[in-house]
Amino acid sequence: MATKKMALIATKGTLDMAYPPFILASTAAALGWDVQIFFTFYGLQLLRKSLDGVSISPLANPAMPMPIPMPVMVQMLPGMESMATMMMKKKMKSKGVASLQELRDVCLEADVKFVACQMTVDLFEFETSEFIKEVEYGGAATFMKFAGESDVCLFI
Amino acid sequence: MNFNKEFDASGLACPLPIVKTKKALADMTSGQVLRVISTDPGSVCDMAAFAEQTGNALLEQASENSKFVFYLKKA
Numbered sequence: 624m625a626t627k628k629m630a631l632i633a634t635k636g637t638l639d640m641a642y643p644p645f646i647l648a649s650t651a652a653a654l655g656w657d658v659q660i661f662f663t664f665y666g667l668q669l670l671r672k673s674l675d676g677v678s679i680s681p682l683a684n685p686a687m688p689m690p691i692p693m694p695v696m697v698q699m700l701p702g703m704e705s706m707a708t709m710m711m712k713k714k715m716k717s718k719g720v721a722s723l724q725e726l727r728d729v730c731l732e733a734d735v736k737f738v739a740c741q742m743t744v745d746l747f748e749f750e751t752s753e754f755i756k757e758v759e760y761g762g763a764a765t766f767m768k769f770a771g772e773s774d775v776c777l778f779i
Numbered sequence: 780m781n782f783n784k785e786f787d788a789s790g791l792a793c794p795l796p797i798v799k800t801k802k803a804l805a806d807m808t809s810g811q812v813l814r815v816i817s818t819d820p821g822s823v824c825d826m827a828a829f830a831e832q833t834g835n836a837l838l839e840q841a842s843e844n845s846k847f848v849f850y851l852k853k854a
Contacts, residue, residue, distance in 0.1 A: 650797055653798045653829070654833055719790040719819075720792045721794075726794075
């Protein structure tokens with residue numbers, strides 16, 4: 624049986640949206656799939672050496688379950704984002720959900736290939752030294768080459 | 780059922796039971812049996828899907844006191 628392939632595009636850099644690419648990639652790798660993730664725009668934040676800055680905001684996120692109803696005016700107050708992030712991380716830990724760091728490490732151990740979009744790296748003036756060393760750099764053609772041969776291809 | 784190794788995934792959520800089961804199988808030899816314990820209800824479907832896609836046979840599965848037990852035979 625030929626090795627299955629999955630190609631993902633990760634475009635979001637918030638805590639909630641960081642999970643799907645790392646969950647799918649680590650699982651597919653565990654199933655023996657060959658996986659590549661193309662990180663572009665805000666998804667580049669997921670390649671930083673430290674993932675501590677990855678946050679979640681209740682603002683403009685009305686579907687986010689809150690322990691108590693919170694008016695938008697309150698959500699806007701300074702410190703609300705870091706509080707929401709802290710609470711979400713605490714909840715995840717208590718439910719046995721892996722940390723982003725853990726899932727990313729699993730992906731790297733399993734040889735999931737991380738490709739950073741060179742155009743957006745330049746656009747946001749990121750330094751490659753800000754990212755983990757396993758990252759490769761390329762453009763849309765690099766992604767299309769792998770995606771064209773993939774069995775599953777998702778834009779996240 | 781006899782088994783060669785046990786992995787307790789109790790308390791872990793998706794995708795850790797699967798990802799760590801894969802790791803637990805890594806140092807086993809073909810034909811050996813791994814017993815996995817999980818508390819994640821999603822792992823019932825996930826473990827069957829894992830077994831089917833990796834060729835590691837799911838010999839038996841059962842639930843005991845809100846825990847799920849799986850016996851996987853390494854391919």
